[in-house]
Amino acid sequence: MNLNDYGATHEQPLANGLMLARIIATSHQQYTIVTDAGRYRAQIAGRLANQTVEAVDFPTVGDWVQVRLPENADDTATIERLNPRQTVFLRKTAGRRSDAQLVAANVDWLLLCMALDANFNLRRLERYLAVAAASGARAAIVLTKADKAADLAAQLAAVAEITSDQPVLVCDATTAAGLTELTAFMQPRVTYAFLGSSGVGKTTLINPLLGHGALLTAAVREHDAHGRHTTTSRQLLVLANGSVVIDTPGMRELGLLDANVDAAFDDVKALAARCRFSDCTHQQEPGCAVRAAVSAGELDKDRLESYLQLQTEQAQNSHLRGKARENAKIERMFGGKKQMKAMMKEARKKRR
Numbered sequence: 001m002n003l004n005d006y007g008a009t010h011e012q013p014l015a016n017g018l019m020l021a022r023i024i025a026t027s028h029q030q031y032t033i034v035t036d037a038g039r040y041r042a043q044i045a046g047r048l049a050n051q052t053v054e055a056v057d058f059p060t061v062g063d064w065v066q067v068r069l070p071e072n073a074d075d076t077a078t079i080e081r082l083n084p085r086q087t088v089f090l091r092k093t094a095g096r097r098s099d100a101q102l103v104a105a106n107v108d109w110l111l112l113c114m115a116l117d118a119n120f121n122l123r124r125l126e127r128y129l130a131v132a133a134a135s136g137a138r139a140a141i142v143l144t145k146a147d148k149a150a151d152l153a154a155q156l157a158a159v160a161e162i163t164s165d166q167p168v169l170v171c172d173a174t175t176a177a178g179l180t181e182l183t184a185f186m187q188p189r190v191t192y193a194f195l196g197s198s199g200v201g202k203t204t205l206i207n208p209l210l211g212h213g214a215l216l217t218a219a220v221r222e223h224d225a226h227g228r229h230t231t232t233s234r235q236l237l238v239l240a241n242g243s244v245v246i247d248t249p250g251m252r253e254l255g256l257l258d259a260n261v262d263a264a265f266d267d268v269k270a271l272a273a274r275c276r277f278s279d280c281t282h283q284q285e286p287g288c289a290v291r292a293a294v295s296a297g298e299l300d301k302d303r304l305e306s307y308l309q310l311q312t313e314q315a316q317n318s319h320l321r322g323k324a325r326e327n328a329k330i331e332r333m334f335g336g337k338k339q340m341k342a343m344m345k346e347a348r349k350k351r352r
């Protein structure tokens with residue numbers, strides 16, 4: 001296999017002496033990369049580490065990077081540059097802080113997985129759609145565990161209500177139903193990321209698509225700051241049909257950080273255009289076309305609530321994230337806020 005099999009399509013200009021590589025696995029800033037010369041372990045160059053401010057500036061699975069190869073193939077390669085990302089998918093880390101966590105980069109299609117069993121939840125799907133809309137990647141919906149569906153027809157109709165033009169695929173791993181459609185949908189050298197809460201059946205879907213009796217390696221479980229188990233391993237694999245897949249195991253919740261809530265609610269957005277006030281919050285203002293649509297039974301009340309809640313969450317988190325990023329920069333440049341103030345005072349004195 002060469003790098004084209006991993007999706008290297010467009011011309012990527014290289015700096016002198018460096019080679020193009022794609023990151024296929026990470027763990028504690030130890031990377032596994034693939035190049036036209038084979039696989040290597042890799043580390044990021046000190047200079048690159050110094051330019052980074054927060055976690056999202058570090059290379060992640062799916063990234064295209066420029067590397068210096070070691071003379072001995074058993075030695076570690078050095079990642080010298082991070083190529084600009086075509087798409088990026090972030091989520092808020094668990095807990096109250098609004099640190100960004102990179103889920104994957106350069107994904108062409110997000111496959112939003114949701115189980116048709118008791119965990120079926122349209123509000124969660126709306127959340128995933130809002131994040132997908134901001135990522136730059138296209139989205140498709142993969143409904144799993146069709147054998148456990150309470151009312152498949154009604155569930156499909158409800159999904160159609162809240163989606164626009166996203167393809168919807170239905171799978172049942174117990175009979176392998178839907179797997180043919182899924183593999184036919186997935187194209188060679190295109191990158192897909194399976195997203196969905198822990199236990200929706202992502203691994204069960206991917207394993208038969210790997211071929212050659214290969215199995216996804218079990219995710220590494222670690223303790224996070226709250227003593228809970230979290231799965232940290234991400235990996236990029238090439239399936240038997242040639243498509244490139246990023247597995248994102250162990251997601252408990254998908255905190256909004258970089259979302260486009262309006263894009264995922266174009267029906268609400270269209271109604272809002274007819275509200276009397278252009279900055280209507282659709283809570284109690286007179287002449288609200290959105291609430292009127294709810295009263296008339298044209299818009300689901302739960303969907304409006306979901307929209308308002310996601311809007312609030314997104315606004316709060318992006319505000320907090322802006323602050324966190326600013327603080328990280330001050331820390332890097334001055335060593336802290338106190339030091340920065342002292343330096344500014346000093347500079348003012350000199351000017352006088």
Ligand SMILES: Nc1nc2c(ncn2[C@@H]2O[C@H](COP(=O)(O)OP(=O)(O)OP(=O)(O)O)[C@@H](O)[C@H]2O)c(=O)[nH]1
Pocket residue numbers: 144145146147148171172173174196197198199200201202203204205219248249250251
């Ligand atoms: N009844 C039924 N069970 C399924 C189906 N697909 C998966 N399961 C079961 O659901 C459980 C979770 O499946 P996984 O594939 O491990 O889920 P996952 O999404 O990879 O979970 P994480 O790795 O934690 O993110 C397993 O016990 C599977 O056997 C299905 O189509 N029908």
Ligand SMILES: [Zn+2]
Pocket residue numbers: 272275276280281282283285287288289290291
């Ligand atoms: Zn309104």
